[in-house]
Structures are given as structure tokens and as C-alpha cells.
Amino acid sequence: MIGSEMTGSFQLMKSMNRALILNTIRSEGPISRADIAKRTKLTPPTVTNVVGELLKTGLIKESDTGVSKGGRRPIMLTVNWPSRNVIGVDIGVNKIRVVLTDLNANILYKTVAKMPVPVTEEKLLETLKKSIHRLVTQSGADKEKLIGIGVGMHGMVDSERGVSLYAPSWNLKNVAVKEELEREFLLPVKAENDAKTLALGERWFGQGKDTENLVCINVGMGIGAGIILNNHIYRGNDHIAGEIGHMVIDVDGPKCSCGNYGCFQTLSGGSALRDYVLKEIALGRDTILSDWLEKNPESIDGKTIYECAKKGDALALEAFSKTGSFLGIGLLNLLHLMNPPLVVIGGGVSRAGDLILSPVRKIVKLRGLTETVKATKIVESKLGENGTVIGAATLILADLFALNNS
Numbered sequence: 150m151i152g153s154e155m156t157g158s159f160q161l162m163k164s165m166n167r168a169l170i171l172n173t174i175r176s177e178g179p180i181s182r183a184d185i186a187k188r189t190k191l192t193p194p195t196v197t198n199v200v201g202e203l204l205k206t207g208l209i210k211e212s213d214t215g216v217s218k219g220g221r222r223p224i225m226l227t228v229n230w231p232s233r234n235v236i237g238v239d240i241g242v243n244k245i246r247v248v249l250t251d252l253n254a255n256i257l258y259k260t261v262a263k264m265p266v267p268v269t270e271e272k273l274l275e276t277l278k279k280s281i282h283r284l285v286t287q288s289g290a291d292k293e294k295l296i297g298i299g300v301g302m303h304g305m306v307d308s309e310r311g312v313s314l315y316a317p318s319w320n321l322k323n324v325a326v327k328e329e330l331e332r333e334f335l336l337p338v339k340a341e342n343d344a345k346t347l348a349l350g351e352r353w354f355g356q357g358k359d360t361e362n363l364v365c366i367n368v369g370m371g372i373g374a375g376i377i378l379n380n381h382i383y384r385g386n387d388h389i390a391g392e393i394g395h396m397v398i399d400v401d402g403p404k405c406s407c408g409n410y411g412c413f414q415t416l417s418g419g420s421a422l423r424d425y426v427l428k429e430i431a432l433g434r435d436t437i438l439s440d441w442l443e444k445n446p447e448s449i450d451g452k453t454i455y456e457c458a459k460k461g462d463a464l465a466l467e468a469f470s471k472t473g474s475f476l477g478i479g480l481l482n483l484l485h486l487m488n489p490p491l492v493v494i495g496g497g498v499s500r501a502g503d504l505i506l507s508p509v510r511k512i513v514k515l516r517g518l519t520e521t522v523k524a525t526k527i528v529e530s531k532l533g534e535n536g537t538v539i540g541a542a543t544l545i546l547a548d549l550f551a552l553n554n555s
């Protein structure tokens with residue numbers, strides 16, 4: 150081994166130890182130096198050295214003393230959560246949400262901006278940059294403390310290059326999000342598909358904290374999935390793993406925007422809910438949704454249908470039951486393919502709670518191939534509308550706390 154290679158591998162080992170120790174303090178803290186050594190199987194002098202360096206950076210701090218197991222009471226270490234900040238961005242079809250978080254993904258400040266219509270590449274990047282500048286100014290964020298910007302966006306994203314390959318809602322291709330933002334803000338930037346971002350957020354800060362494998366389904370107007378496999382986002386060969394919205398569920402089903410028939414998202418999700426209700430109203434169904442339709446047809450969406458279902462409207466209830474059953478069928482295919490122990494349902498439609506989850510669970514229980522599949526844990530995301538921004542911030546946090554963990 151020549152000198153520079155030796156230095157290189159030494160540096161790598163050092164940074165791996167640093168990440169391992171930092172992540173142990175994050176997940177187990179408050180924790181003593183001795184317990185870190187036990188957990189990580191590193192030698193006490195290595196732990197002491199790295200902890201000393203981390204203390205100097207201010208990323209961790211010494212907290213109260215712990216319980217003595219005989220002898221001196223140990224000094225406990227915790228992550229200094231407010232010591233750094235991350236910016237998380239959720240580029241939705243109609244809105245851009247931007248948040249400032251601490252190292253524990255707690256949201257300290259939030260701004261929401263409307264997307265310009267029509268969305269062009271130039272306008273998208275301009276709105277994105279303006280929104281981030283506005284957040285930094287309004288929140289009074291300390292620029293010295295900012296460690297990066299994470300971006301979650303709909304469509305297909307090449308996360309290695311940080312390029313939005315295809316955003317179908319705006320028909321935009323090859324938008325260099327990472328490059329543009331790094332040049333503007335001089336900070337590391339990571340970009341990823343929104344469903345994958347949501348899945349990462351759930352793994353670190355939501356329902357998936359205790360599992361290394363999970364599937365997260367983002368049910369908004371369309372449907373996408375993020376798959377976490379052995380703690381990593383599974384991206385597939387060409388970044389499109391999880392694009393389940395166009396998985397064919399019914400070959401004789403309705404025509405999809407992609408040109409095929411019976412795609413998952415023509416039968417379930419926000420658009421399908423709306424289409425189902427509008428079709429039934431056209432056929433003469435009696436429903437309180439007709440009042441909305443007369444006033445403002447555009448206002449009929451998942452939320453209004455949910456409001457009407459809560460009031461006991463038969464058509465609204467039926468729409469959730471039908472589209473929920475199709476969500477169950479699509480999910481069942483995923484369960485048989487991936488066999489995860491946990492499924493998290495997020496996105497706007499998931500906020501209908503049991504109205505959408507009950508038919509899903511019913512289908513899985515009825516049609517699962519084994520008792521284990523039938524009993525797969527299916528839960529609603531608790532991160533709510535912040536799921537994607539928290540996940541976006543996690544793209545940066547995962548890089549800080551663990552090597553190769555995103």
C-alpha cells in the first residue's frame with residue numbers, strides 16, 4: 150500500500166468511526182463513553198478521541214451525569230440538536246413547502262408558496278430559489294449553521310446527480326435541481342423523488358423507527374411508493390422503483406394519462422376518488438356533493454369528499470370504500486413482491502384515516518397468501534402534510550449521521 154492510499158483508508162476508517170459514534174449518540178443518547186464503546190465495539194481510546202473531536206465541533210454536548218455502576222458517575226453525551234440547521238423542500242404539483250429544521254428534524258420555520266401556472270423550467274427554479282431565500286430571511290436562520298438543502302419532488306428523480314428526470318404533471322424533463330441550488334446557496338444539495346423521501350422520513354422520524362424494511366405509499370392525486378430495504382432507499386436500475394401508480398390493476402379499467410388502461414392511479418388515490426364521484430353524479434346519484442358541484446366544480450377533491458363522507462353521504466362513503474379496495478389490491482401486489490413487515494400510508498388521501506385504511510386492511514386480510522402477509526402492519530403516516538419536507542431534511546441528516554444510510 151502506498152502512502153496516499155494508506156492515508157486515504159485511514160481517513161475513511163476515521164470518518165466511518167465518527168459517523169458510527171455520532172449515530173449511536175443520536176439514537177441511544179444520553180449515553181456514556183463507556184457504553185458507546187460497548188455498543189460500537191470500538192476501543193475506549195478511539196471513542197474518547199472521536200468524542201473529543203465531536204465536542205469541539207459542537208455537534209454533541211455533555212449533559213447531566215448518569216447513574217453510577219460503581220465508581221465515578223459517568224458523563225453523558227447527547228446530540229446538540231440546535232447546533233446545526235437543515236433546509237427541507239417539498240416541490241408539490243401546486244405548492245412548494247420549505248422548512249428550516251434542527252438536527253432532530255424538528256420544524257423551526259415554514260413557508261409555503263404557490264407554483265406559478267404554467268410551470269416552466271425557468272419558473273420552477275426561480276420559485277424554488279425565491280422560496281428558499283424567503284425562508285432564510287424570514288426565519289433569521291444563521292447561515293453558518295446551515296449544513297445542506299434536501300429536496301423531495303414528484304416524478305422521476307436521479308438522486309445521484311440531483312436531476313429531475315421527468316415531472317409528468319408539468320411535462321418537464323432533465324431539470325438540474327441540485328446544480329442550480331448548489332450554485333445559488335453554496336451548500337450541499339440532495340434531491341430525491343417525493344415518495345422515496347417520505348419513506349426515508351418515516352424510517353428516521355416516523356412510524357418506521359424500529360424497522361430496517363418498510364414500504365411507504367404516498368397517496369395524493371397520484372400514487373407512488375418508497376421502499377426502504379435493509380435501511381436503504383431502494384431505487385432500482387434507473388431510479389423508478391416504486392412508480393406503482395402505473396402498475397396495471399384492471400386491464401379493462403379506465404384510460405390513464407400515460408396511455409395505458411386500468412393503471413393503479415386511475416382506480417385509487419385522489420383523482421380516482423374525484424372521478425368516481427363525478428361519474429356517479431352524472432348518472433343521477435343523489436348526494437350533498439351536488440351542491441359543491443353547482444357552486445364550484447373544481448372544489449370537489451379528496452378533502453370535500455371526505456367532509457361529505459363524515460356527514461354520512463352514501464356516495465362519498467362508497468367512493469372511499471371502492472377506491473380503498475383498489476388501494477388494497479395494489480398494496481397486496483406489493484406485499485407479495487416485497488414482503489415488508491410494515492406499510493405506512495401517507496399523502497393527502499391518507500388523512501381520511503380509517504375511511505381509506507379499513508377497506509385496504511380488509512382486502513389484505515382476505516387475499517394475503519399467508520397468515521403473515523394477512524397480518525402485515527398497515528399504518529397511517531403521523532408526519533401529516535410535513536412528511537415530505539421532513540424526509541427531504543432527512544436526506545441531509547442521513548448523510549451526517551450515518552455513512553451510506555440513504
Ligand SMILES: [Zn+2]
Nearest residue numbers: 395405407412
Ligand atoms: Zn398509467
